[in-house]
Amino acid sequence: MKWIISIHEKIFSELNVRLFEKNIMFLAIGGFIIHLILILLETQLGVEIFSGKTNLSSNPISALYTPFTFILVYEAFLLIYYLPRSFTTSVAKEYEIISLVLIRKIFKDIPNLDFDNNDLLNSNNIQLLYDLSAVIIIFYMIYLFKKTWHDIPKKETKKNLEKFISYKKLLSVLLLPTLIILCIYNFADWFNSVFYSIDPYSGNLDGVFFKDFFTILILVDVLILLLSLQYTERYSQLIRNTGFIISTILLRLSFGVEGLLSIVLLLLGVVFGLIILRIYKLAEKAY
Numbered sequence: 001m002k003w004i005i006s007i008h009e010k011i012f013s014e015l016n017v018r019l020f021e022k023n024i025m026f027l028a029i030g031g032f033i034i035h036l037i038l039i040l041l042e043t044q045l046g047v048e049i050f051s052g053k054t055n056l057s058s059n060p061i062s063a064l065y066t067p068f069t070f071i072l073v074y075e076a077f078l079l080i081y082y083l084p085r086s087f088t089t090s091v092a093k094e095y096e097i098i099s100l101v102l103i104r105k106i107f108k109d110i111p112n113l114d115f116d117n118n119d120l121l122n123s124n125n126i127q128l129l130y131d132l133s134a135v136i137i138i139f140y141m142i143y144l145f146k147k148t149w150h151d152i153p154k155k156e157t158k159k160n161l162e163k164f165i166s167y168k169k170l171l172s173v174l175l176l177p178t179l180i181i182l183c184i185y186n187f188a189d190w191f192n193s194v195f196y197s198i199d200p201y202s203g204n205l206d207g208v209f210f211k212d213f214f215t216i217l218i219l220v221d222v223l224i225l226l227l228s229l230q231y232t233e234r235y236s237q238l239i240r241n242t243g244f245i246i247s248t249i250l251l252r253l254s255f256g257v258e259g260l261l262s263i264v265l266l267l268l269g270v271v272f273g274l275i276i277l278r279i280y281k282l283a284e285k286a287y
Contacts, residue, residue, distance in 0.1 A: 059111030243276030
């Protein structure tokens with residue numbers, strides 16, 4: 001297993017992580033400027049670029065959607081980077097990604113606000129209220145999740161976990177090219193739909209990439225759960241890890257629907273994970 005550790009350390013070295021962070025920063029800034037220019041060309045000069053196929057061209061505020069997309073890719077990279085550390089660390093990073101997806105969605109939906117109509121509680125305004133409320137609630141849930149996690153007493157294990165950690169490092173190495181392939185494929189599919197397709201883009205824009213990414217995360221989490229069975233005999237830990245997988249499944253399901261149901265599934269996923277962790281904390285203190 002030494003070769004796995006060696007490959008992991010080379011790929012996820014501090015230098016490479018910093019380099020990736022720097023490149024993402026430049027891409028985010030460049031993407032924001034390019035998106036803003038395209039919006040101005042279409043709205044001010046009448047140049048048909050998006051041709052009404054997406055709502056990302058109606059207002060300069062929508063340009064914030066692009067840099068947040070790059071930030072989310074960086075967060076997905078960090079999730080892979082933290083994967084070998086602990087199950088709880090990965091789940092906490094998943095929740096952070098979900099909160100950023102919601103914030104990005106808010107920037108997309110703000111131009112759709114309608115205050116001219118007498119009915120202020122129209123569907124667009126209500127949806128934004130749902131999203132804003134969900135961001136606040138999830139942000140607080142993440143705080144409680146991390147606080148609970150740090151308060152859990154650490155118990156020493158008699159079993160050697162080096163081999164288990166090596167397995168998780170192998171998974172993180174395999175996940176990295178998967179992340180890159182997913183980014184390229186989903187971007188190409190969206191680009192083709194917006195700029196070359198005759199019909200408007202009809203997919204869930206907020207679920208692009210993350211719908212597939214969270215599906216893969218579920219499979220990886222299940223594999224880690226199965227691998228962990230030979231290293232722990234504690235029932236509480238088994239239930240905790242299984243509960244985290246259920247939480248991830250709920251998050252994944254939210255990308256397949258829209259509106260209030262999507263928000264409900266997101267909140268249910270995070271709250272379920274928090275409750276599981278709190279019960280696990282009580283069990284660890286009791287036994």
